[in-house]
Amino acid sequence: MPSLPALDADRWMDRDAVRSRPSRSLLGVAVAARHAPKRLYRFVVTPPGVMTLVSMMCVLAILAAGGAMVSTSSSQQDEVNTLITRNEPLADAAQEIFNNLSVADSIATTGFLKQSQGNNDSEAEYTRAIRDASFAVLRASHGISEVDSREMEIALHIQQELPKYITLIAQAQTNDRMRNPIGASYLTEASALMQGTLLPHAQELHLITSRQVADKQATLMRPLWFPISGLLAAVIILFIVQIWLSAETHRRFNLGFLLATALMVCALLWASGNSLSLWANGAQKVESTVQPLQELTQARITSQQARTDEALGLVQRDYDMRRQETFSLRMTQISQALENSRDVVESPARVDNAREALRLWDSAHAGMLYQMNNGHYNEALKISFETSSDPKSSGPNYAILDSELQALISDQREDLRDLLNDARRSANRVTNIVALLTLLAAISVLFGMRPRLQEYV
Secondary structure, eight states, X not given: OOOOOHHHHTHHXXXXXXXXXXXXXXXXHHHHHHHHHHHHHHHHTSHHHHHHHHHHHHHHHHHHHHHHHHHHHHHHHHHHHHIIIIIHHHHHHHHHHHHHHHHHHHHHHHHHHHHHXXXXXXXXXXXXXXXXXXHHHHHHHHHOOOTTSHXXXXXXXXXXXXXXXXXHHHHHHXXXXXXXXXXXXXXXXXXXXXXXXXXXXXXXXXXXXHHHHHHHHHHHTSOOHHHHHHHHHHHHHHHHHHHHHHHHHTOSOOHHHHHHHHHHHHHHHHHHHHHHHHHHHHHHHHHHHHHHHHHHHHHHHHHHHHHHHHHHHHHHTOOOHHHHHHHHHHHHHHHHHHHHHTTTSSOHHHHHHHHHHHHHHHHHHHHHHHHHHTTOHHHHHHHHHOOSXXXXXXXXXXHHHHHHHHHHHHHHHHHHHHHHHHHHHHHHHHHHHHHXXXXXXXXXXXXXXXXXXXXXX
């Protein structure tokens, strides 16, 4: 058998060498990894290494400052969205619960008197008020996120007690149609349930939700001090680095760092300007929007309570001094709320109309009280529930007052939503512009350092 060539005979050595390469490669990686810190340290202490490290620190400072501002602005925008889509509608639903319950009680009481005069027109208004109150309770329940909260407890309690009130009113109306005097007792019990249980709970829900809206608004209007301080720190770092770089490279200016500094200054001015403007103007707008809204809402509720109490006194044929003092106190509260709101609402003419209607109502009430105290019950009923535009009648003047208050409340609520939308748009602008400026500033730093590093290559 012929012998193999020497080259072929020695191929097993090549195969062993190939098999041994992975072990030598792994060993080389391990050795390189062990020496990497020393090599990195040797590079860092060199001028190019120091410049690279400083530029990376500048980029990180810029991105951290911009990221903090963008994150905070985005969070603020989410909170404004929550306020617009959940908190403010919840507060409005709570207000509607209170208003519609109070309207239903007022219509039921006055309708009871009209019914005894053969007038059944108020039944549809009462049904609509009860329906609107039920829908408002459902809207409020859907807007409450925490099941175990006080707000949910109140909403459930109103849902449980409202059918009892409806049943008592139905019994009062049925007995009144049969000319049964016990109908007045059912009406008194129903009104006591409304005034003592349902309305206080609805008022508590309204106060809680309104306070939540006001508190969140005040929080959103505060300047973003922490992210603004981060932007300021980034600007200061860029100034310091430019001074150091000028001394190291013996060049007075670095266009990349100058551009980065200018961009960060713009980001700082834009963010702080928007934040301070929102804080200064927004706080004033909140005060001129939320406070009148609360006062006008309370004024409308108070007027409805006064109207209900006025009718209930006629039903019971008993208008004693305590009831009259309560009525006078409510008139004063309504007048004060209108006076406080006149200079901040968009329609002062509506306030003037409401005040005039309030004055005429109070005057008509005095006439009603005079007729009742002198035994002229039918004349007292005519003054209180005359449907004509006679200024000596309570009904038309109360209707004008309630209509003007409702319009003023709607205007203030619209202003509130506009203010919240402005805050959302402002947060969105800050987020987008600051993100763009900080990204460009970071790129400018890298391009500004690149020529200096190339000088060492």
